[in-house]
Amino acid sequence: MPNNTMPEVKNQTHVADELNKLSRNDYLVTLFIPEAVRADAQALLAFAAELRIVQHRVSEPTPGEIRLQWWHDALDGQGHGAVRSNPIASCLLDAIEKHQFPIIPLKRMIAAHRFDLYSDPMSDVNQFEGYSGETRACLYQFIAMALGSKDADPALYADAAGHLGVASTYVNAILAFGRDSSNGKIFLPYSVFQSFGVDDKVILAGQNSEAMRQAMAAHLQAAEEHLAQAQAAIKLLPKNVRPAFVDSAIVRAQLRFLNKRTDNPFLIGAGRSDLRKLIAMFVYSVKN
Structure with missing residues (x-):
């Protein structure tokens, strides 16, 4: 012990x-x-x-x-x-x-x-990415620091941590979109909704529409892009620190789930089962 x-x-x-x-x-x-x-x-x-x-x-x-x-x-x-x-x-x-x-x-x-x-909405993509970096990305970076060499520059992990932090925050916010909107909160970048003609009243009232679905598709695409950049950065890292980013396997599994649940952003569901998540992380660990 x-x-x-x-x-x-x-x-x-x-x-x-x-x-x-x-x-x-x-x-x-x-x-x-x-x-x-x-x-x-x-x-x-x-x-x-x-x-x-x-x-x-x-x-x-x-x-x-x-x-x-x-x-x-x-x-x-x-x-x-x-x-x-x-x-x-x-x-x-x-x-x-x-x-x-x-x-x-x-x-x-x-x-x-x-x-x-x-009750202020997440105003735009810049605010969302900043929030993601401060609330999520730093966790991946700290765990990588704990796993890595003591004399390694923490900046080495910044790209992987930063992009995975944004991707993970997108996924969690999309999954929680119905609950959050019913509680008067908009955690996804509001400017994206506005660009599709969707305003806060529509979101908070839980009104589904083609414009709403297009806005959510844009959020999903942003998450996919950040995850792809995170995965590319993880491949460049020393093997001993890659377990710090095993959450990327869950994010990937959840995105596959979300891409099949596009009919109503307010009624998405809880996401993949624990078993599916464990399998995804096991595969990641074997490959990395």
């Missing part, structure tokens, strides 16, 4: 369980990450999942802002005892120390999730 104290093992088990509850996909992804850094990857992904779920745990922005500020203060080392009593925070801080992860990208992730608390 690794040289962990009992409290550390207990915390890691709790983090894995919470990740499984909060973000099943991310939990499945970590099963294909080498055991030496799996707990650290789970801590990062559980932290990100906690930030994403804040919007669903509050009825108005202020309590959400307070919760996000708690995480910001935790990264600054404030409230040390209370922070360490939170297993996810404790394991995250251990991972940061172990791998010398920079704090600023994690603070930017927290700041980006403040957008979730309000």
